[in-house]
Amino acid sequence: MTPIRFPDDLLDLQAAWLRTYADLARSPAHAGTTPLRRRLITLSCAIAAHPFWTVPGRSTATRVELRRRARTRTWATAA
Template identity: 65%
Template sequence: MDPFRFPDDLLSLQAAWLKTYRTLAHVPAGSGTAVLRRRLIRLSCRIHAHPYRSAPGRSRAGGADLRRRARARGWGTAA
């Protein structure tokens, strides 16, 4: 049985986070990373506050599974 069934919009947010993080990791230091860092913060807030994750009685567990699934679908793999 599949304990976590993530909605597509949450997977899309996670994929955008992964892609932004990967892009930030490849940008040379001192070359204007503020925009990417702010985007990561916004995406993190949206992921954290997503109705799926903030529903009463729902565990916050599954973060690693969410990231794995976003990668497995091929989302967030391109820089």
Template identity: 60%
Template sequence: MRPPFRFPEDLITLQRAWQQTYAELAQAPAGAGTTALRRRLITLSGDLCTHPYWATPAASRDGGVELRRVARTHTSAPAEGEAAA
């Protein structure tokens, strides 16, 4: 059995940003000027694909599905001075 994936916090944050941007783009009405969202999604996609985590021997491209699941359910500790959700 394969051990569970352990993703770095910055990779999870990138995936969460990608998912949020994708959701915003999906909800945008037609003709709403979505260029900025599309460009952000492209940039985030590139950042995700080229993240140093994927170059480590323990990393597996099979982990992409697990990363998306973790990003959906991941809650990080609130920043100092920030209230918990």
């Protein structure tokens, strides 16, 4: 199986999505979370509309791999 090469900007978008989701999860229920929720929606749309997904053969497994790699990248930059 050939390794998937994700564009850096797509990895950056997914890493930003993961950070935003973590920020939202840490926010108290009474805190104003609307900006974080809006950012998640914006990032989700940008990820879904990225030209990378126009290539035939991209699957759910590819999206899972994107999240895994972005998570690894996020942890590496946080350390």
